[in-house]
Amino acid sequence: MASSHSNTHIEAAKLEQIITEFFYKSLLIILESRSPYVSSRNYSGEQIMSSPSSSSSSSSGVRPRDKWFNLALRECPSELENFDLCRQSNFEPVVSDVILEQKPLDWDPVTFSPKSDLVKHSSSKDKNSFFWNSDQEESGCEAKGEKVIERWFVQHESRKGSDCSSGSRRSSSNNLSALYMKLILLLRSLYVTFRLLPAYKIFRDLNSSGQIRAFKLVPRVSSSDEYFTQKDEAEMQRIWITPVDTSCGRLCLSVLYRSSISDKSSMSSTPMSPQFIPDYVGSPLTDPLRRFPSLPVSQGSPSSLPFSRRHSWSFDRYKASPPSVSLSPSPTHSESHALVSNPSSRRACRHL
Amino acid sequence: MNCEVCQLKELEVEHFEIREVLRCILHTIVFHRALGLVRPKDVDLELFEITYVQCGDVELEKKIDEKIDHFISWVEKHPNKKSQICLSFYEVKSKQPSWFTNKTERLYWEQWYINLNVTQHPKHHSSKSHHTKLVVDPGESATEERSSRRAMVEASLREVLFQIIKFVNEKKDHVPPISEGVIYFPYEITIPSSSDSAFGMDMIKRMLHSGHPTMLS
Numbered sequence: 001m002a003s004s005h006s007n008t009h010i011e012a013a014k015l016e017q018i019i020t021e022f023f024y025k026s027l028l029i030i031l032e033s034r035s036p037y038v039s040s041r042n043y044s045g046e047q048i049m050s051s052p053s054s055s056s057s058s059s060s061g062v063r064p065r066d067k068w069f070n071l072a073l074r075e076c077p078s079e080l081e082n083f084d085l086c087r088q089s090n091f092e093p094v095v096s097d098v099i100l101e102q103k104p105l106d107w108d109p110v111t112f113s114p115k116s117d118l119v120k121h122s123s124s125k126d127k128n129s130f131f132w133n134s135d136q137e138e139s140g141c142e143a144k145g146e147k148v149i150e151r152w153f154v155q156h157e158s159r160k161g162s163d164c165s166s167g168s169r170r171s172s173s174n175n176l177s178a179l180y181m182k183l184i185l186l187l188r189s190l191y192v193t194f195r196l197l198p199a200y201k202i203f204r205d206l207n208s209s210g211q212i213r214a215f216k217l218v219p220r221v222s223s224s225d226e227y228f229t230q231k232d233e234a235e236m237q238r239i240w241i242t243p244v245d246t247s248c249g250r251l252c253l254s255v256l257y258r259s260s261i262s263d264k265s266s267m268s269s270t271p272m273s274p275q276f277i278p279d280y281v282g283s284p285l286t287d288p289l290r291r292f293p294s295l296p297v298s299q300g301s302p303s304s305l306p307f308s309r310r311h312s313w314s315f316d317r318y319k320a321s322p323p324s325v326s327l328s329p330s331p332t333h334s335e336s337h338a339l340v341s342n343p344s345s346r347r348a349c350r351h352l
Numbered sequence: 353m354n355c356e357v358c359q360l361k362e363l364e365v366e367h368f369e370i371r372e373v374l375r376c377i378l379h380t381i382v383f384h385r386a387l388g389l390v391r392p393k394d395v396d397l398e399l400f401e402i403t404y405v406q407c408g409d410v411e412l413e414k415k416i417d418e419k420i421d422h423f424i425s426w427v428e429k430h431p432n433k434k435s436q437i438c439l440s441f442y443e444v445k446s447k448q449p450s451w452f453t454n455k456t457e458r459l460y461w462e463q464w465y466i467n468l469n470v471t472q473h474p475k476h477h478s479s480k481s482h483h484t485k486l487v488v489d490p491g492e493s494a495t496e497e498r499s500s501r502r503a504m505v506e507a508s509l510r511e512v513l514f515q516i517i518k519f520v521n522e523k524k525d526h527v528p529p530i531s532e533g534v535i536y537f538p539y540e541i542t543i544p545s546s547s548d549s550a551f552g553m554d555m556i557k558r559m560l561h562s563g564h565p566t567m568l569s
Contacts, residue, residue: 067389181527184387185384185524186521189520192405195404195405200403
């Protein structure tokens, strides 16, 4: 009896670890696919290898964390290492924005050459957020236009009454193996999807060109998100990747993206310095949930989805109380952040 | 075991586009079925603004290229024909040994049908409606037509890639566990053979072996 109980807890701990590593790997894929400084594309030498699993880890350069989900990516940036994934033990949703930033080119009057671009980052009120930007440490205060061209959502929707940290008979090792395999597939698809979206072309051009560009891509990761304007929302499309069930909920990935990223003439002329909103809609400290234009109910909605619902990106439908997420260092909630969709939206939506 | 079948949307391609299109599709599928440890490799197509992903396995790349070469040879002998390439994944099971046979058998658990309609490069006809433009600068409208056609093929190819991702994510339960140390499942690429009937028989044999295929839209 005692050993059965401890086995259950071991399985529950494994499940938590799998989900935590899933969050980590997803974020790494986002950074690797959108940050020119992190991408593997600049390190083609690492890509030429055969059967990394057959040779020893040390000789093929495979790090222990690479082996998670059998997807070896580039070395993780320190910012991601420091991103408090321990908070993900409550599986709070993670929002990642990919921002197209217009760099002001200051020309040195003497040499007629551009000065290095200067980026200001306001201090983050949320310590668990970061910008990935190689210029982060430079001082300076330059106004610039910014446009969010992609917003990725990674979250674990908890099933009511389930707690992944407690033991569950459903977390058998067979289930865990099946779950792990499905997450491998999900992350493969995520990796491929990143390369099919319009932002990838910009990323690729920035990566390959040695010229100074007027724009750069800056991924931003946080546990909250700022709302888009109605105009912005109307320009965006959504992709839902079929979620994967866990014993206590399901893991979901989706993205809002701009299907056409126009040139700098459409960039906002109002400079937008990075801000992190600790009190977002849905928090008890703010107004009631803001209504969003809803997505049309897709005819292609996967019937395999056990939780058929409207196209809000995240909410815990099983909980009666309004969802809220604490951004304090010690998370106290496991509820999810909620966005309610508005029926009047005509945004296209694709389910993968 | 159920054999899941995916019929990919038909693509209309020209001869010189076959190699890139097939590499893109085949590698995308195999990447989703390479569940062993991989370090993905991004490959930019030259003809289209699409980047696809390979497993980074040199042997696999060579085998796929060989099959594509065979297919291109077949196309050259059978121009202007619709064709189908089948990528199948299977498990190897031992058959009951007998006096006559001691064989293993292949149990197919997934089949992907890549449908191509290989067309010849369209000739420029003088009977088109925009006569004036024709007379003034026939080269420009031909270029525009080619660009427009290229954009359509690119959009269709992107649709096929999304179709692959959708199928992979909607159907996961039939995928068998992968063995330790193995990167990708055993696979087989079937191209039309020199006689159409032989190709058809091959397909029928596989269907009988794996059960009635499910047509997916």
